[in-house]
Amino acid sequence: MTAALILDPLVPWPVLWGLAGFAAVLLAVALWRGLSGWWLRGLTALVVLAAIANPSLQEEERAALSDIVLLVVDESASQGLGDRAAQVEAAIAGVEAEVARLENTELRVRRFTDAPEDGGSLAMTALAELLAEEPRARVAGAMIITDGQVHDVELAPTLPAPLHVLLTGREADWDRRLIVKNAPAFAILGEEVMLTLRIEDQGAAPGESAVDLTIAVDDSEPQTFRVPVGEDLDLPVTLPHGGMNVLQFSTPAAEGELTDRNNAAVVQINGVRDRLRVLLVSGEPHAGERVWRNLLKSDASVDLVHFTILRPPEKQDGIPVTELSLIAFPTRELFVEKIEEFDLIVFDRYRMRGILPMSYLENVAQYVRNGGTVLVAAGPEFGAVDSLWRSPLADVLPVEPTARVIEGGFRPALTDLGRRHPVTEGLEALAPEGGWGRWFRQIDVVPRAGQVVMQGADERPLLVLNRVGEGRVAVLASDHAWLWGRGYEGGGPQLELLRRLAHWMLKEPELEEEALTATTSGQELTVRRRSIAEEPPGDVTITGPDGAVVVLPMPEVSPGRYELVWQAPMMGLYRLEQGELTRVVAVGPSAPREFVETIASGAVLEPVVVPTNGGIARLEEGVPDIRTVREGRPAAGRGWLGITPRGAYVTQDLTIAPLLPGWLWLLLAAGLAIAAWLIEGRRGAKRISASA
Incomplete structure (x- = not known):
């Protein structure tokens, strides 16, 4: 019960003043004139003014409220390292016991995990939310159990009491991490791009000067190098192929380090061709020759070298073979000195006319084995005596001509394999109404190797693809593809077919027959498999960043295509394996934000803790005692942390009563006034008597 005097004047305060x-002026005049009852007149005025001020006695019945201690618990991924999880649970139990020991004190607990989309540890956000749920007048202190690596320290709320940090981890902890400082999104094929890597040790590291660094590109055999620790490493990289190149960097886990989640990194660089160099050799002018030229010239990134043999040597007009062109055919330069500079060589209805020596064609065959690509667009000459088949190039060709030329209309069609092959799959959906237009000539060939993806008259092979050594060869057994481009009988997907064919020969990854790819959206992992095999490829094995292995089936979504959508349980590097194919994909960053800095430290939170007079204590030394301290005093010491009691209360009852009743005020004022009059009257009579 508390009491207080309050004033509620009967007139406005300016009138009262x-x-x-x-009254003060009248009292001064009475004192000046020497009136003997001046002090009684002053008391009378004071009583009247007090009565007008209307004093009242206010009594409150208060109930004391308990103090509140806020406890924020960091349960993010980094808190699972070492024995930190056990430290957290022990700390919670210890704080609960200490708060329970204090009188009139309650504990509020808020746990938080990793923020979505790799947001890290948002400890200050959790503290602000918990603080908003409680009356600030009752908050006597706040504590955070964390490793100190928070990522929203700039959002720290203003606290009315001390803030303390209970730090998990140990002084002896150390960790090694791999950092990719710069990596471009695009790079030009054939040109070096510089990556900057750094292997860094944190904490109480053993002090190794060099470690092994393993580098792998896509699913190629990894290579290991010895690199220094704590120094920037400039790594020149030349991309092996166009499209997305996945570069994997890793360093082995060392004994005693906290985690190997940050020992690996994946960099994805899209390889683009600066200029595509194509050599097109046309054996004779024909209606389809312009098709190849228009296709290759339509792309500004293509450097096309095109030669057409306008007149055959057997034409008897006395002109030497070396003078059949206005520009001399630089055969030695193209087929000996600079053949390796070409990305694609196209022989369009070419026949052996003595212009290219056999040794030059042997160079072309070797060029294919070494990784080059050759496309043969065959006409009637392919089955003749001067066919390319009768040259050293026959060693790399996947078909053998029968010397038969099939004349007559037929509609090209996809084979069963062609419906699954990336070069031709889906082309049937591009057919005009009524189906593809007809072609009218086909060279009869017998496949010796490779894949027949299109067939023509009498289901004879029309388009055959093959791999030879490191290179690729394709044979189109007709010179009537141009009819599709002219729209004859509705035409067909001529440009799309030739574009895919050229890209497959140039080894674009999206057109590989056997491919395992993966894309991510948030933590959703989409795995795709393309295969031309008749049997399903089987289950895919997914190895997570924590070593957990999941084996999942891949349903077929279209001929030769299989797809799986899977929700990844955590961020990090996932390894996919299916048969001989492997792929590494990063869900989120390679090392999530929680594993970039893993050594427990109070440095990040110190600027927030110090202004509140709080402290930072390591849990490996035990859970500190909790004491009460006066507001404004230091609230942390060796082995103890302090909270400031707030003395909050709630008013349960309120009583207001006049200090004196009105009649008593009137009686006091009248009595004092009469007393003053009587005193002054008597003394005045005495003075008159004395005068007489």
Whole structure:
């Protein structure tokens, strides 16, 4: 129960102060004139003014409220390292016991995990939310159990009490991490791009000067190098192929380090061709020759070298073979000195006319084995005596001509294999109404190797693809593809077919027959498999960043295509394996934000803790005692942390009563006034008597 005196004047305060001033003037005059009852007159005025001020006695019945201690618990991924999880649970139990020991004190606990989309540890956000749920007048202190690596320290709320940090981890902890400082999104094929890597040790590291660094591109055999620790490493990289190149960097886990989740990194660089160099050799002018030229010239990134043999040597007009062109055919330069500079060589209805020596064609065959690509667009000459088949190039060709030329209309069609092959799959959906237009000539060939993806008259092979050594060869057994481009009988997907064919020969990854790819959206992992095999490829094995292995089936979504959508349980590097194919994909960053800095430290939170007079204590030394301290005093010491009692209360009852009743005020004022009059009257009579 508490009491207080309150004033509720019967007149406005300015009027009351004016009356007080008037009374003071009258009292001064009485004192000047020497009136003997001046002090009684002053008391009378004071009583009247007090009555007008209307004093009242206010009594409150208060109930004390308990103090509140806020406890924020960091349960993010980094808190699972070492024995930190056990430290957290022990700390919670210890704080609960200490708060329970204090009188009139309650504990509020808020746990938080990793923020979505790799947001890290948002400890200050959790503290602000918990603080908003409680009356600030009752908050006596706040504590955070964390490793100190928080990522929203700039959002720290203003606290009315001390903030303390209970730090998990140990002084002896150390960790090694791999950092990719710069990596471009695109790079030009054939040109070096510089990556900057750094292997860094944190904490109480053993002090190794060099470690092994393993580098792998896509699913190629990894290579290991010895690199220094704590130094920037400039790594020149030349991309092996166009499209997305996945570069994997890793360093082995060392004994005693906290985690190997940050020992690996994946960099994805899209390889683009600066200029595509194509050599097109046309054996004779024909209606389809312009098709190849228009296709290759339509792409500004293509450097096309095109030669057409306009007149055959057997034409008897006395002109030497070396003078059949206005520009001499630089055969030695193209087929000996600079053949390796070409990305694609196209023989369009070419026949052996003595212009290219056999040794040059042997160079072309070797060029294919070494990784080059050759496309043969065959006409009637392919089955003749001067066919390319009768040259050293026959060693790399996947078909053998029968010397038969099939004349007559037929509609090209996809084979069963062609419906699954990336070069031709889906082309049937591009057919005009009524189906593809007809072609009218086909060279009869017998496949010796490779894949027949299109067939023509009498289901004879029309388009055959093959791999030879490191290179690729394709044979189109007709010179009537141009009819599709002209729209004859509705035409067909001529440009799309030739574009895919050229890209497959240039080894674009998206057109590989056997491919395992993966894309991510948030933590959703989409795995795709393309295969031309008749049997399903089987289950895919997914190895997570924590070593957990999941084996999942891949349903077929279209001929030769299989797809799986899977929700990844955590961020990090996932390894996919299916048969001989492997792929590494990063869900989120290679090393999530929680594993970039793993050594427990109070440095990040110190600027927030110090202004509140709080402290930072390591849990490996035990859970500190909790004491009460006065507001404004230091709230942390060796082995103890302090909270400031707030003394909050709630008013349960309120009583207001006049200090004196009105009649008593009137009686006091009248009595004092009469007393003053009587005193002054008697003394005045005495003075008159004395005068007489």
